[in-house]
Amino acid sequence: MGLRFPVFLDIEDKSILVVGAGYVAVRRIRTLLLFGADITVVAREVSEEQRQEMEEFLETGKVRLVRKCLEKADITQNYLFVVCAADDPEADRMAWERCRELDIPVNIASDRKMSDFYFPAVVTGEDLAVGIAGDGTDHGKTARAAALIRRCLARSEETKKDKGDRA
Numbered sequence: 162m163g164l165r166f167p168v169f170l171d172i173e174d175k176s177i178l179v180v181g182a183g184y185v186a187v188r189r190i191r192t193l194l195l196f197g198a199d200i201t202v203v204a205r206e207v208s209e210e211q212r213q214e215m216e217e218f219l220e221t222g223k224v225r226l227v228r229k230c231l232e233k234a235d236i237t238q239n240y241l242f243v244v245c246a247a248d249d250p251e252a253d254r255m256a257w258e259r260c261r262e263l264d265i266p267v268n269i270a271s272d273r274k275m276s277d278f279y280f281p282a283v284v285t286g287e288d289l290a291v292g293i294a295g296d297g298t299d300h301g302k303t304a305r306a307a308a309l310i311r312r313c314l315a316r317s318e319e320t321k322k323d324k325g326d327r328a
């Protein structure tokens with residue numbers, strides 16, 4: 162599988178559906194919120210470890226939680242795209258099929274072949290958004306590249322601040 166073309170979408174105030182409220186879903190909601198999306202979360206449960214962060218998400222007013230098992234009818238034309246991180250092959254299959262029917266791009270966290278788009282590692286800073294994705298085979302490599310870029314941007318911001326302080 163080859164590399165994919167990075168698209169920088171305007172998702173501010175756009176409706177996005179996230180299925181699941183576990184570790185992966187919450188990490189992705191955190192990223193989507195950086196860009197001002199309106200997020201609906203459909204999840205059977207919110208696990209103990211994710212509960213506090215989910216509460217914080219809800220307080221932003223940009224996230225709505227619907228506690229239920231995913232049903233076909235939950236996925237409507239209203240959504241710009243769908244991210245499914247449910248750890249349930251049945252939910253994955255349902256999300257994928259419904260998105261095909263409606264022609265909505267879908268990302269399935271458990272299966273890159275079912276993903277119309279990859280969810281990138283994202284680094285922000287200095288009025289930049291950097292999105293990183295590999296060919297989908299080495300997620301650790303992508304995470305390490307993101308960490309490296311994060312450090313570079315932080316260093317460059319520190320240098321700027323030092324110069325500003327001295328001026």
Ligand SMILES: C[C@@]1(CC(=O)O)C2=NC(=C\c3[nH]c(c(CCC(=O)O)c3CC(=O)O)Cc3[nH]c(c(CC(=O)O)c3CCC(=O)O)/C=C3\N/C(=C\2)[C@@H](CCC(=O)O)[C@]3(C)CC(=O)O)/[C@H]1CCC(=O)O
Pocket residue numbers: 185188189268269270271272273274276278279280281282283293294295296297298299300301303304307
């Ligand atoms: C970038 C990042 C963004 C994010 O997730 O936010 C991301 N994966 C991250 C981490 C990570 N992923 C996995 C682990 C567990 C350990 C391991 O296996 O390494 C960890 C580590 C962790 O979770 O800490 C397992 C895994 N990942 C995928 C599959 C299914 C498959 O390969 O088919 C499986 C097996 C699941 C299973 O076995 O059930 C698929 C995808 N993961 C992608 C993105 C997309 C391509 C991007 C790319 O590869 O460049 C792609 C193709 C599709 C998609 O999901 O969009 C984030 C790092 C960012 C950061 O840390 O900053």
Ligand SMILES: NC(=O)c1ccc[n+]([C@@H]2O[C@H](COP(=O)([O-])OP(=O)(O)OC[C@H]3O[C@@H](n4cnc5c(N)ncnc54)[C@H](O)[C@@H]3O)[C@@H](O)[C@H]2O)c1
Pocket residue numbers: 180181182183184185186203204205206207208229230231246247248249251252270271300
């Ligand atoms: N792409 C990646 O970066 C990556 C990394 C690690 C794991 N994964 C994969 O991502 C998926 C999620 O992993 P996790 O560790 O966050 O799992 P998790 O078990 O912590 O969370 C799953 C969430 O989905 C909800 N859920 C389960 N079935 C549902 C259904 N039918 N309808 C609605 N909600 C449902 C659960 O209640 C829970 O909130 C798994 O398939 C895992 O293999 C992907």
